[in-house]
Amino acid sequence: MTDQVDVVVIGAGHNGMAAAGYLAREGKKVLVVERMAKVGGMTSSGYMIPEAPNHLVTPCAVELLFARKSGIIEDFELAKYGLKTVDPDPTYAYLHPDGSSIALFYDYKRTAEDIARINRNDGKAYLEFMKTLNVMMDIGFPMMMAEPGRPDMKNLSKIIGSAVRNVRLKDELVALSKATADQVACERFEHPATIALLLGIAAGAGPVDDDGNAAAYMIFAVTHKYGTGKPIGSLQSFSDALARSIEASGATILLNAPVAEIIVDDGAAKGVRLEDGRVIPAKMVIATCDPRTAMRMTTPGGVDRALMQRIEHAPSNRSNAAPFLANIAMSGPLRLKKHQDLRHDDADLNKAVGLIGTSEEVRESFATARRGDIPDRHAMSLSRCRTATRRRHRRADRWPMSICLPWRWMRARAGRPRSRTRPCHRSSAIWANIMTGWTPKSGVSWKPRGNGKSG
Numbered sequence: 001m002t003d004q005v006d007v008v009v010i011g012a013g014h015n016g017m018a019a020a021g022y023l024a025r026e027g028k029k030v031l032v033v034e035r036m037a038k039v040g041g042m043t044s045s046g047y048m049i050p051e052a053p054n055h056l057v058t059p060c061a062v063e064l065l066f067a068r069k070s071g072i073i074e075d076f077e078l079a080k081y082g083l084k085t086v087d088p089d090p091t092y093a094y095l096h097p098d099g100s101s102i103a104l105f106y107d108y109k110r111t112a113e114d115i116a117r118i119n120r121n122d123g124k125a126y127l128e129f130m131k132t133l134n135v136m137m138d139i140g141f142p143m144m145m146a147e148p149g150r151p152d153m154k155n156l157s158k159i160i161g162s163a164v165r166n167v168r169l170k171d172e173l174v175a176l177s178k179a180t181a182d183q184v185a186c187e188r189f190e191h192p193a194t195i196a197l198l199l200g201i202a203a204g205a206g207p208v209d210d211d212g213n214a215a216a217y218m219i220f221a222v223t224h225k226y227g228t229g230k231p232i233g234s235l236q237s238f239s240d241a242l243a244r245s246i247e248a249s250g251a252t253i254l255l256n257a258p259v260a261e262i263i264v265d266d267g268a269a270k271g272v273r274l275e276d277g278r279v280i281p282a283k284m285v286i287a288t289c290d291p292r293t294a295m296r297m298t299t300p301g302g303v304d305r306a307l308m309q310r311i312e313h314a315p316s317n318r319s320n321a322a323p324f325l326a327n328i329a330m331s332g333p334l335r336l337k338k339h340q341d342l343r344h345d346d347a348d349l350n351k352a353v354g355l356i357g358t359s360e361e362v363r364e365s366f367a368t369a370r371r372g373d374i375p376d377r378h379a380m381s382l383s384r385c386r387t388a389t390r391r392r393h394r395r396a397d398r399w400p401m402s403i404c405l406p407w408r409w410m411r412a413r414a415g416r417p418r419s420r421t422r423p424c425h426r427s428s429a430i431w432a433n434i435m436t437g438w439t440p441k442s443g444v445s446w447k448p449r450g451n452g453k454s455g
Contacts, residue, residue: 004281005029008272010259011288013041014242017253018072019286021246030251031280033272035258040239041288052329056234059327062383064229064238065222069141076245083241087227092381093339093352094197101339102197103347108224117344119191129188132172133221138162139173140218177215181208182363184217192359199362200355200381207321207366262287262294264302292316321369334384354382 007023009016012034020030038044042060047053064085067073073083090103090111100118105111108130116123139162142155151159163170176184181202185195198217199208205216231238243253261273262285269285287294295303295311336349343349357365357379368375 002278002280004271004283005031006282007031007284007286008033008280008282009286009288010262010272010294011041012036012039012239012243012253012255013288014043014067014072014239016041016286016288017239017242017246017251018076019288020251020253021072021076021242021249024246024249024251031282032246032251032253033257033259033274033280034253034255037256038236038239039243039253039255040236043235043239045234045236049327049329055327055329056236057327057329058235060325061235062230064231064235065219065226066144067238068226068229069222070145072242076242076249078238078241078245081241081244081248083238084232085229086232087229088348088351089227090347090349090352091223091228092197092201092355093347093349094193094200094355095336095339095349096193096196097358099338099342100193101343101349102193103349103352104197104201104220104223105347106224106227108220111224115194115197118193119189122189122191122194125188125190126194129217130221130224132169132176133217134225135162135166135169136173136176136215137218137221137225138166140215176217178212179214180211181205181213181216182359184214185359196357196359196362197355199359200357200379203362203365203379204323204381206323208362209366259297261299262297264299267302269298290316321366334382351384356380356382 006028007020007030009020009030009032012032016032016034017039020032024030036044038046044060045056045058047055048057048059049055064073073079087106089106091106092104094102094104096102102118103111103114105114109127112123112126112130115126139159142158142162143151146152146155146159166173181199185198185202185208189195189198201219202208202213202216205219206213247253258275259272260275263270263273263279269282271279271281272285273279287297291311291314295308334350336354340349357377361375361377362379364377365375365379
């Protein structure tokens with residue numbers, strides 16, 4: 001048994017480390033236990049493709065979009081501890097099959113102008129849409145920052161103040177919070193390319209026909225105001241900077257320390273037992289994993305049976321579909337030549353996240369996922385991973401690329417993907433129409449570095 005601490009935090013992801021850092025700054029004795037050999041969790045990176053050992057890839061998050069507004073970057077002085085970011089402009093770009101494109105610039109007015117080139121009405125509609133989304137952001141962010149059920153006065157006053165100032169948009173905001181992303185896109189915009197831009201981004205948050213999914217459009221407001229924030233050195237540099245900061249504040253991080261049990265006695269958490277047998281007593285335990293996993297780690301019989309069953313049946317993946325992220329090691333840089341050549345301005349589409357797939361292909365991707373199948377034509381987003389400095393990227397063996405597809409089949413509640421194998425011949429033909437250096441003949445004729453392996 002080790003010495004008692006005030007708080008044990010399970011998980012050294014960004015949420016766990018942020019909680020530990022704030023508590024440490026309040027004078028609490030905090031220990032963070034992490035099962036992996038490094039910090040980061042969903043904001044980690046690593047050399048995860050054995051056949052391509054020089055490719056540093058990020059398995060989950062790829063940018064600091066919402067973290068920019070949360071305050072943790074400033075609160076923990078992450079720049080002081082090594083965090084450096086870049087902001088591509090444009091951040092996203094929809095790539096239409098006919099070669100045209102719509103770029104999502106930092107400046108929303110410039111984005112509206114780009115949309116207006118394709119459809120004048122949609123350009124005007126985007127300006128109006130942004131007014132609503134900015135208000136949604138002003139109300140939504142304080143709600144995210146506040147403790148659910150017990151909002152603090154600071155955030156509560158922001159919510160009420162924004163709601164009062166924008167009471168004329170009440171009906172629009174209520175409708176937006178309940179509607180599907182597909183419905184909102186089709187109601188507000190006319191041209192297929194504009195609709196596909198919206199659905200392509202919303203698809204990253206889940207099925208576009210789920211009620212309430214239209215709230216994902218707040219991403220547009222956040223991107224225009226704060227940028228995407230891609231860390232130089234991958235997301236791991238963000239996590240490493242956060243770890244250095246909280247350790248400087250007095251928190252301790254214990255790696256390679258998987259938790260076997262959350263010790264519960266007399267209805268309260270009393271500490272944790274690690275898999276190696278060590279027991280860490282604590283006045284409080286914070287678990288940053290999902291509630292189902294946390295409850296399963298509690299002492300048998302320690303938590304009321306009815307509550308355990310309520311957590312087991314909590315809504316999770318009920319649509320049976322979720323976005324899927326793949327990291328691919330490439331032997332050379334990806335170039336979006338076709339669409340770049342047709343641009344009318346100096347926007348570099350190769351630095352943006354490329355959105356590929358018509359609105360119908362986005363819908364079909366989720367529909368086929370629910371059937372446990374793979375679509376004939378894929379909707380996807382392509383993002384070059386900024387894993388290192390510009391100089392390091394010039395090496396021929398380091399060109400990582402993240403691909404997000406909205407069609408992974410998910411088992412309801414369990415959250416486990418169904419295992420399926422199927423040739424990707426059709427998808428290679430689609431990609432070849434957009435990228436240079438790809439020549440589809442019989443099946444997959446272009447192979448990523450590392451014998452086509454991805455992590």
